[in-house]
Amino acid sequence: MPQSYIKRILDARIYDVAVETPLDHARFMSARLNNRVLLKREDFQPVFSFKIRGAYNKLRQLSEEQLKAGVIAASAGNHAQGLALSAAKLGVKATIVMPKTTPVIKVDAVRAHGAKVVLHGDTYDEASTYAQKLVKEKGLAYIHPYDDPDVIAGQGTVALEILRQHPGHIDAIFVPVGGGGLCAGVAAYVKYVRPEIKVFAVEPEDAACLKAAMEQGRRVVLPHVGIFADGVAVAQVGKETFRVMKDTIDGVITANTDEMCAAIKDIFEDTRSIAEPAGALALAGLKKYVAEHGCSGQTLIAIDSGANTNFDRLRYISERTEIGEKREAILAVTIPEKPGAYKTFCKDLGKRNITEFNYRYADDLEARIFVGVQVSPEREDRAALVDELHSKGYAVVDMTDNELAKLHIRHMVGGHAPQISDERVYRFEFPERPGALFNFLTQLAGRWNISMFHYRNHGSAFGRVFVGMQVPAGEEDHVTRFLDKLGYRYRDETDNDAYQFFLG
Structure with a gap:
């Protein structure tokens, strides 16, 4: 059946407007995964996409x-x-x-x-x-975006180029799937010309219409579709594309939002280009395949299908990347409500880097903090961190996989604290380097009771901290002299309308 597309693909007349895109060796990704990883750079097209x-x-x-x-x-x-x-x-x-x-x-x-x-x-x-x-x-x-034989044939020229550019051994090609036009074209050509090469379709977890169709043996309509990867946000795979793919692909892999964000960063580090979520989807699937099968020394190709994303989305993508790479653990930790408790907690973390620290006073006995901590990608390291904190007497809840915590709660830790009196708040900046937060807390610890704390490492040159302290009447000058001596840039924000309205 794939052979019916071979002549269409070979006869496709596209190079009046399209270009033959490079097949780049992803050096850093290859070293990390211990496989030879190649990226088919469809973001090089005049419209920054294979379409x-x-x-x-x-x-x-x-x-x-x-x-x-x-x-x-x-x-x-x-x-x-x-x-x-x-x-x-x-x-x-x-x-x-x-x-x-x-x-x-x-x-x-x-x-x-x-x-x-x-x-x-x-x-x-x-x-x-x-x-x-x-x-x-x-x-x-x-002009259908995917469910048309001529459209499928045009997309299939991606496979024609890949096999011409890399005539040597290829173990697998990973292809993003929305409606399936690209994957159907690639799979039809590859399985006819080089049937030994595996072809894997990759979909978002929240828009996996091909996976659902493969499981049920027929096309189905998803009740809901996630739109983070808008380029593949399709509720039902195409009729013609499914007819082709069900007999030609070797499996379907799904990736979540965090994994796509991590893949966007991976592509950036190797190419200095910014893929859109759908563009990085295939690489996210490739990484998942390597992790699940433990393969090494293989030649694996991911199609970087596009680079059309809004600049303002990069903030969200960056926020989710560390979790997608499994390099950040998000924890809810209970510590004693007493001076010096923050410093002790930071010390108990050892040399692990704190990426986020949120706290607001609640009562005189316990403080509940929202903390992000860098960990290594292995899941065992995250579990080891939680076990280590438990062994030191901390009550810990791992919220790394909690969507509510990641999307909302991390930005909402706080509120009014009517029990707190004489609170003054300050905004600090200090050079961001390993141990900077611990050094800051060491100098601040035990002077005045900390009633609020917010810190997030955004990868910038300066760490930014927002701190609330209980300063009894008459001690304001002492605080000012102490902070001046501390040597960090700071600003008294006690009269700031935002603080007074929401936190004061």
């Missing part, structure tokens, strides 16, 4: 009459950009229906290529339904 291949190939198959009437598509962004640029190249009018949740960078890029953008619905499926309505109303030719 231009299938879109242009499909347009070249249309009649003059169809092209004259104009084309339409529904897309979360990358297919939209590919079709918009392809249509501009051929002088064809294009309308793109995009979900309202599509990153602005993709919407603006589509408009910049001259296409008309219609924003409708929150998911691809809602946008697709509306696009079909416009097809009937205006007689436009619908």
Whole structure:
């Protein structure tokens, strides 16, 4: 059955607009995983995504009459950009229906290529339904983002390039899946030309429509679809793509948000480029495959499928990366409510680096702190840290896998503390280096009771701490002299409206 696509792929005429992208050796990733890891850099395309291949190939198959009437598509962004640029190249009018949740960078890029953008619905499926309505109303030719043989063939040229660029031994190729156009094209070509190479489909855990279809032997519609990886946020795999993939892929791997974020960082460290979540999905799957199978010395290829992401999403991605790499443990720890307890706790952590420290006074007996601690990627290290703290008498709850804690609670530890009197609050900056927080606490410990504490290591040159201290009336000058002598940049924020309104 895959052979029916071979001639289509070989005949695909895409290089009027698309480019042959490099197959890069990921040196750092290869060393970390003890395998040869290669990245197929589809972020090098003119629209920073592989989607231009299938879109242009499909347009070249249309009649003059169809092209004259104009084309339409529904897309979360990358297919939209590919079709918009392809249509501009051929002088064809294009309308793109995009979900309202599509990153602005993709919407603006589509408009910049001259296409008309219609924003409708929150998911691809809602946008697709509306696009079909416009097809009937205006007689436009619908260009499906994945479920079309000509689109699949265009995407299949990715595999053609990979096998030409690396004619040597390949153990496995990892392909991101939304509707399945890229994976179907890659799997059809690879399994016909080099059947010994394994092809793995990779999906987000919260949009795993192919996995569900493979398990049930038929296409199913997911009740809910996560949109973090918007480029693959599809509720149902394509009919034609599923027909191809069910007989050609070697398995489906799913990755969660944290694992995708970690893969984005991995790609950055090797290429200095920033993949979008869907673009890093295949590498996240590759890493999971290596971890689960313990393989080494193999040649593994991940398709970096795109780089269209909003700049402001990088803050969230960075926040989740350490957990995705399993390099940060998030713990809720109970310590005694007494001067010096913070310093003792930091000392008990040994040389482990604290990444976050949140606390607000609650009562006179116990202090509950929200703390992030760097650990090594092995799960045993995280468990060892929890056991170590238990052995030293601390009550500890591991919240590393707790979505509520990671998404919300870490930013909400605090509130008014009516039992606290004479509280003054200060904002500090100190050079960020290993042990900096411990040194800061050592100098501060035991002087005045700490009633509030917030610290988060953001990887910047300076550590920033927000501290509340109980300063009895008449001692304000003593505090000022002490802080001046401390040598850190600081600011008294006691009269700050934000503190007074929410914490004071």
